[in-house]
Amino acid sequence: MSLQFSATLARRHFDAELQVADGERVAVLGHNGSGKSTLLNILAGTLRPDSGTASLDGTRLFDLNAGHRHWLAPHARGISLMAQDPLLFPHLSVIENVAFGPRVTGASKSQAYAKAEEWLEQVGVTEFAQRRPSQLSGGQAQRVAIARALAAEPKLLLLDEPMAALDVAVAPLLRRVLGRLLQHQATVVVTHDLLDALLLSERIIVFDQGRVAESGPTDEVLRHPRTRFTARIAGLNLVRGRYADGGVRTDTGLVVQGTHRDDEVPGAGEPAAAVFAPAAVSIFAHPPEGSPRNSLPVTIIELEPRGDLVRVRGDDHHGHSLAADVTPLSVAELDLYPGREVTYSLKAAAVTIYPL
Amino acid sequence: MTMGEQARGRAPRVYSGLPRWLFVPAALGATLVVLPLFALTTRLDWTRFFELITSDSSMAALRLSLETSVASTVICIVLGVPLALVLAREQFPGQALVRTLVLLPLVLPPVVGGIALLYTFGRRGLLAPVMDLFGIQIAFSTAAVVIAQSFVALPFLVVSLEGTLRTVGRRYELVAATLGARPSTVLGRITLPLVLPGLVSAAVLSFARALGEFGATLTFAGSLQGVTRTLPLEIYLQRVTDPDAAIALSLVLIAVAVAVTLVTARISDRAIG
Amino acid sequence: MRKLCTAAAALTALALSLAGCASTPAATGTSTAGGGTTLTVFAAASMKPTFTALGTAFESTHAGVKVTFNFAGSQTLAEQIINGAAADAFASANEANMKTVTDAGLAATGAQVYATNQLTIAVPPDNPAGITSWNDLTKKGLKLVVCAPVVPCGAATEKIEQATGTTLTPVSEEQAVTDVMAKVQAGEADAGLVYQTDVIAAGETVKGIEFAESSKAINTNVIAALKDGPQAKLGQEFVDLVLSAEGQQVLKAAGFGAAD
Known part of the structure; x- marks a missing residue:
């Protein structure tokens, strides 16, 4: 040392x-x-x-x-x-x-x-x-x-x-x-x-x-950040909870479906984390029906220009501030503004799950 | 090339944003200072000027003034630089009080300073027992003049240098320390070179103040040609009997002060540029 | 407040002269205040205690008259009078300065000697150097302080030195007799040559040692009423008071010699 x-x-x-x-x-x-x-x-x-x-x-x-x-x-x-x-x-x-x-x-x-x-x-x-x-x-x-x-x-x-x-x-x-x-x-x-x-x-x-x-x-x-701060530095969204049926379930009942590496299999009911990139998130004005996606209702907190994209921060009503990167065109078409209720949608394949 | 050409020529006039009426009190202020100096020159008997300033008593006073002012400036540097460093860089209890007390001579009437010095270094002063032990007698000696001048000039050096030290900040010193430089090395190779322009102007300020010292010297040191009668004391004495001589000597004093100030301005300009 | 106004006025004058409107120097106004009569006396600074007392005495015998004094160096006062200052009487500490006033034809009558004073040796109360006589002043290592030869008390000192053939080696030649006194009082000097009046005024703080040689340089104080004064008649009456038995009594008590 x-x-x-x-x-x-x-x-x-x-x-x-x-x-x-x-x-x-x-x-x-x-x-x-x-x-x-x-x-x-x-x-x-x-x-x-x-x-x-x-x-x-x-x-x-x-x-x-x-x-x-x-x-x-x-x-x-x-x-x-x-x-x-x-x-x-x-x-x-x-x-x-x-x-x-x-x-x-x-x-x-x-x-x-x-x-x-x-x-x-x-x-x-x-x-x-x-x-x-x-x-x-x-x-x-x-x-x-x-x-x-x-x-x-x-x-x-x-x-x-x-x-x-x-x-x-x-x-x-x-x-x-x-x-x-x-x-x-x-x-x-x-x-x-x-x-x-x-x-x-x-x-x-x-x-x-x-x-x-x-x-x-x-x-x-x-x-694989363990804290939200680290996730934020790493440019990722982090949801912590317990592993159940291919997803992470928080204490408040939010479920995020995802995939895990073969060598990082979380045990059922054990603490686990789900991370995903803001770019993997799509925003819908209304919940899309019948798709194999995660659908998370959020209230928009703020919009922040980031280069060619706009970073949208939304409150998921489960204590997370989740980021989504969308184009300015989407912001205009969906009429996004702070306070607006929208749905974050992302494929399970874009979410990584690992044990904590 | 074109940039070089553009850079030459007159500096562009920048809008100052000052109200026009401000120039009236500003001009009045400048006049208040400059007009009396000008008035002095109108009263001077120029035909006798050279004779007046080269008389024995004048030359003795001028020489004594320059010698004692140089000596007190050296004392101010030797004692004032460490004092300014301690005040600017250290933290200790009572620091604000120490600073206030040290700067007191700035606002003290010089006569009060003279009386205070008398009760410190005088024959019956606070330090008399110690000085008697070593057989030192300061009253009525040139040393008394230097002490009086140092007393009034030191705060000028300390206050001005402390300001420079704070402006320069500690960051360079810390970098030097992390590169392996000992405190004395940092002081000699980083701190002092960085504040040198400020130190020079602070020293000149002290010199000018020492040169003009009158009240404390008169009270504390006495007045004897070649020993304690500096230029300001000579002017004060001559004023009674030979006002022309007093005016001529005043001009000499002003000329020395102006010369010293100009030289310093040049030095610090060059150091900055 | 009044001083502030004067300063403001001076600055205004400065402003006006800046603007090109040359202003004439303000004439010294006659100091008549509140309808009463004011007598203005210019007197040497050394006269302050005695003349202030005499002024009060004068006011008590002249109802409605107020006496104001301008105490300053005799030379300064003479200059002011010659330059038109409104004064009713002038008391000079020496004859030379009075002469410039009389030569200018400004005196109402001839100048009269009203007091004399002579030098004395002032020592700290404990007399550390054991001074008893003029000759003691030449002791080696003695810290003697005198007036500079260019001022009257110094001129008197020099005169005694010449008359007695002694050479003093003072450690300091001061600008004014008060500076000499201050150094004796502080104990910095072993002895100083000052006027008898100064020793009396200084009370217990110094001890006076009279010496016979001081008669070689007796300083005469002269007084005259001024012709052009606004209250010239009262001026003459004040001169008379100074020369009267009452006035002489006050001066003697202060240490001045008789006027004869």
Whole structure:
């Protein structure tokens, strides 16, 4: 194990425990205020928890349990932080920025510069070495920030929404760069973005109200979410209940029919979940008759444009807010508006059922 | 190319949205400040100007003023930069009170400052027993002038630098720390370079304030040519017997202040641009 | 409130002159208030305690007359009178400043000496340096504070130095006698050269040590009624009061020397 961490901080309702294996990349998901930033700040050493212990590669980061007051300053932790804002030192050139880490940790000037050049090449911005940060574009600056963070050879790299401030045109390229460079780097990446999680992590931790709500391999968690929040991040609708006759029945009597994989057979009467994509939902003004479909009556809560489609959120009267993606044309033809009663219809084949 | 050509030429006039009548009190305000300075020049006997400002007493006062102001500016930097850093970056109980007290000389009448200094560093002051122990006597010495100037100038440096530090924020410092830089390294390689333009203008502000210091010096340090009689004290004294000399010296003081201010503006402009 | 109005008026004048309407400097008005008669006396700042007492005495014998004083440095007062300030009498702390007024033909009668004063040594009450005489002032390491030679008390100090052939090495040459007193009172200075009147006015806070050499520089205070004053006749009556036995009594009590 590379990182062992547990900490509580009452003022932020934070109480969490987590491990990161050697070279493992972990994505941390959660709403704003769920404790993601608190986690990063405690790890980086800029915020002190009430209690807890943490160690990284055998080095004790802090130990504040019963009577201990051990606290390692940020500079001695071997943990680099890269935020959504590149925060390049404006008074230093690009190469001086990247050489900063090696330089302050004892490397000679020539060693530091050699290493900096190497990293600039890795992120593909060697030609800007002598420029000032103010002369770079957002994407270029973020590449330099990556080079700077990695040149410090951190034992653990913290990424705080690394793509959030970038143009949608620039983010994919940078995500590739990060994906390539971080392959063997122990990383904790905090993000809102499903793509970040998919491409930059092997494991996902979902934070909710300062606690770890869900955790597991990235693919698994995103395909079979256990909480509604995770489902929402994964862009899926989630209904939880008990398995009965090829469907999931909730406590309130809602039934969603679906299919399951052969290796994931839920037992009858056992807890199970049904997930489906918003795109699989069709909306009807009146319940369609005699079709092998799930028909869920809902009241429309809101309409939200999403690219070429419109995301419709409907209340199914069983405590779920279910999303459906339809074309603007459908919205117009069906005369959809908040408050309108409609029926969500979806094929059983489009619903995946798995045991919880 | 075309963009470059467009970029040249006069800056476009941007609609300010100010009501026209506002210009009347604005102009009045500017006049209130500028007109008296102009009036001073009309009263000056230009034929004697050079003779007046090069007299022994004038030169001694000017030299003393520059020397003591430089010394007190150095003291302000050495003590004020750490003070501003602690106030801007640390959190401790009573911080607001400390800040208010430290900034008090900004609003204190200088004479009050002089009396307060007297009861601190004077022969019968609070620190007298300690100073006697080391055989230090400050009253009526140039050191007293420097202390008086530092007393009134320090808050200018602290208040202005603390503002700069808050504007720059802590984010760069935190990034530097996570890259492995020790606190002293962060201070020297990140914090101070980032606030340098602000520090320069803060130091100049302190210098200008020290240069103009009068009340506290008069009360605390006395007035003796070449030792404690700075330019403002010399002007005050000359005013009684030779108003022409007082006016000439006032202009010298104004000229020095203007020069210093302009140089700083240039420096901070360049640092920003 | 009145001061606020004056400031507002000054700003208005500034505004008007800005607009190109040159305004003439406001003349100092005759200060007649509420129908009564007002006597205006310009007197040296050192006269404040004695003349205020004499003014009250004057009012008690002249029903309906109010005496107002303008206490300031003699040079400032002389300048104001020459520039047309409405004053009925002028009491100068020295002859030089009175001379500029009499030379300008503004005095109603010749100036008369009404008081003298001379320097004395002021020391803190416990006299830490053990000063007893003029010669003690040349002691090594003594913190002596005097007036700057350009102001009258400093000129007097210099005169005694020359007459006695001594050279003093003061640690500070102050702008005004009050600054000298302040430093003695604070205990910063071991001794200061001030006027006898200042020592008396300072009460217990300092101790005065008279010295014979001070007779080498006796300062004469002179007074004259002013010709162009709005109440010139009352002005002369005030001068007479100052020179009367009653007036001399008040001055003597304050430490001034006789007028002869």
